[in-house]
């Protein structure tokens with residue numbers, strides 16, 4: 408029997424209920440802020456990722472799902488969506504006027520990852536990007552949207568971790584100081600860090616290796632090397648976050664895994680499941696649009712993994728409410744036809760319920776209703792047809808009532824709320 412491809416999975420049932428609930432909450436939050444959805448293709452030319460995410464990054468270096476198609480094009484299944492959004496924004500000339508562009512996406516991403524808990528080769532991200540806005544206030548607007556979205560999902564123990572990674576102009580002085588620091592203790596760093604110090608020294612700060620993190624003790628910090636404008640930007644962001652009451656802490660080792668970030672880098676930490684861990688990250692990437700062949704444009708964005716968030720929601724809240732619906736059970740062929748007609752009007756009036764269409768005997772229909780967790784069974788037999796009623800069995804309480812056809816839709820709606 409065929410199985411889903413390693414690292415991919417089918418989404419259904421309770422897990423998908425959470426995915427949908429999160430997606431709906433995200434869309435509402437983003438639309439309130441004036442962000443509009445963008446859907447870019449899953450396949451992009453591989454160059455889009457090489458030129459943005461960077462050839463030295465683990466994502467491109469080790470994890471790309473890429474192949475040569477039948478036409479000889481070297482394409483990749485997107486490992487993230489920022490590069491594709493920027494490619495699209497340039498292609499459709501969305502960035503030529505100086506007006507802000509506020510965009511969000513929701514969709515699957517692909518990375519050829521080593522198998523571990525909670526990491527998939529096809530996973531989902533929700534992200535938001537704002538273009539043509541460069542102020543700390545614009546960053547705060549995006550962070551407020553993100554924070555309120557997560558709060559709306561019921562997460563309570565959230566805080567931001569922030570840093571500035573400077574600009575290409577002020578980074579060389581930092582790199583020089585950092586390389587000197589690294590060389591003085593290079594034997595303590597892993598092989599990957601030796602590669603990183605050549606290709607992108609900031610990435611050493613990001614190393615997951617515990618011994619590298621120890622070796623980093625006392626390292627030079629980027630915020631000491633910022634140019635005056637970047638320093639002011641960073642100070643202002645902290646001031647605005649403080650004013651708004653958004654909890655944050657500074658983390659000089661926070662760099663994000665990607666090449667195109669400038670100035671603000673951040674993560675959202677959550678302790679909703681005990682130990683504090685990063686839920687997501689993002690930052691400013693003023694260099695990316697130009698790097699991909701567009702104009703010089705300010706940009707800020709973030710993305711959150713939906714798989715992990717759905718798992719967190721499930722652990723925190725259990726099942727989503729109202730997964731199983733009431734069921735309307737007609738008894739006999741005359742009732743079956745009438746039930747279809749009645750159901751149609753009740754559905755049109757906004758009631759949600761399933762219709763038993765198998766023509767089953769009452770016993771079998773009730774067994775199914777109980778097994779699937781239906782809260783109510785609405786019975787339509789000969790007696791009910793004559794009186795214009797349904798008999799309503801509350802399957803949890805074991806009680807029974809009669810509702811007239813006129814009141815069914817309203818009562819079911821009240822039951823849903």
Ligand code: AMP
Pocket residue numbers: 487518520525526527528529530531532664686687688710711712713714715
């Ligand atoms: P990144 O693009 O690596 O900064 O990750 C952004 C978000 O995507 C984070 O919230 C991650 O948890 C999530 N994510 C990244 N890779 C995977 C994966 N292979 N499986 C599940 N979630 C992932």
